[in-house]
Amino acid sequence: MKRLKIISVFLFCVAVCLTFGYVFSKEPEWVAASTRIDCGRTIIIDAGHGGYDGGAVAEDGTPEKDINLCIAKDLKAFLELFNYNVVMTRESDKSTESDNGKNSWKTSDLYNRLQLMNKYDDAIYVSIHLNKFTSTNVSGAQTFYSQKSENSEQLALSIHGKIISMLQPENTREIKKGTNSIYLLRNATCPAVIVECGFLSNREELEKLKTEKYQRMMAFCIFCGIMDYNNALRL
Numbered sequence: 024m025k026r027l028k029i030i031s032v033f034l035f036c037v038a039v040c041l042t043f044g045y046v047f048s049k050e051p052e053w054v055a056a057s058t059r060i061d062c063g064r065t066i067i068i069d070a071g072h073g074g075y076d077g078g079a080v081a082e083d084g085t086p087e088k089d090i091n092l093c094i095a096k097d098l099k100a101f102l103e104l105f106n107y108n109v110v111m112t113r114e115s116d117k118s119t120e121s122d123n124g125k126n127s128w129k130t131s132d133l134y135n136r137l138q139l140m141n142k143y144d145d146a147i148y149v150s151i152h153l154n155k156f157t158s159t160n161v162s163g164a165q166t167f168y169s170q171k172s173e174n175s176e177q178l179a180l181s182i183h184g185k186i187i188s189m190l191q192p193e194n195t196r197e198i199k200k201g202t203n204s205i206y207l208l209r210n211a212t213c214p215a216v217i218v219e220c221g222f223l224s225n226r227e228e229l230e231k232l233k234t235e236k237y238q239r240m241m242a243f244c245i246f247c248g249i250m251d252y253n254n255a256l257r258l
C-alpha cells in the first residue's frame with residue numbers, strides 16, 4: 024500500500040514537471056521567430072543633433088534634440104526586449120564631435136556618426152529627427168532613405184508604412200530618396216533611413232510630440248517597421 028502511494032506521488036510529480044516544462048518552453052510563434060532570427064542583428068539608432076546643436080527649435084523654444092533623444096531611447100528599449108544589439112550615437116544631451124583641429128564641429132559630428140556604420144557587418148541605421156516648415160499647417164512624418172545602400176528603400180517603406188497605419192492615418196506622404204545634400208544618407212554603408220517624426224512648426228503636432236506617450240507610440244511604430252523589414256528580408 025505504502026509502495027503504491029510512493030509510485031502515485033512520483034507519477035504525479037512527473038506529470039506536473041512535463042506539463043509545466045511544456046507550457047513554459049512553448050513561446051508564441053511570432054516571439055520565437057523574432058528573438059531567434061534577429062538575435063545579434065545590430066541597429067544603430069541616431070538621435071539627431073545634441074549638445075550645442077539643438078536642431079530645429081519650435082516657437083515655444085522646444086529644441087528638436089530633446090524629443091529626438093526621447094524617441095531614440097524608447098526605440099532602444101523596444102528593440103532590446105527582442106534581443107537586438109542596439110548601438111546609440113548618443114545617450115545624453117551631447118553631440119558626437121571630436122576636436123581634431125581639421126574639421127568644423129558639425130562635420131566632425133556627422134563623420135563620427137557615420138563611422139559607426141563601418142564597425143558592424145549586419146547593421147541598419149535609423150536616424151531620428153523632427154521637421155520645421157514656414158507653413159504651420161504642414162504636419163506628419165517624412166522618411167528619407169539612402170540611395171547608396173541596398174535595402175534602404177525597403178527599410179523606409181516598412182517604417183513609414185507602420186507610422187501611417189498605426190499612428191498617422193491622415194498622412195499621405197510617400198517615402199523619399201535622400202538627396203546628396205544629406206551627408207549621412209549619401210555616404211551610408213548599410214541600409215539607412217532618416218525618420219522625420221513630425222513638424223515642430225505645427226502647434227498641434229508639437230504638443231503631441233512633447234508627450235511621453237506620443238514619443239513612445241512613435242518609437243513603437245518605428246520598432247514594428249524594423250521587425251517588418253527583417254521579416255520581408257527572410258521571405
Ligand SMILES: [Zn+2]
Binds near residue numbers: 071152
Ligand atoms: Zn534634425
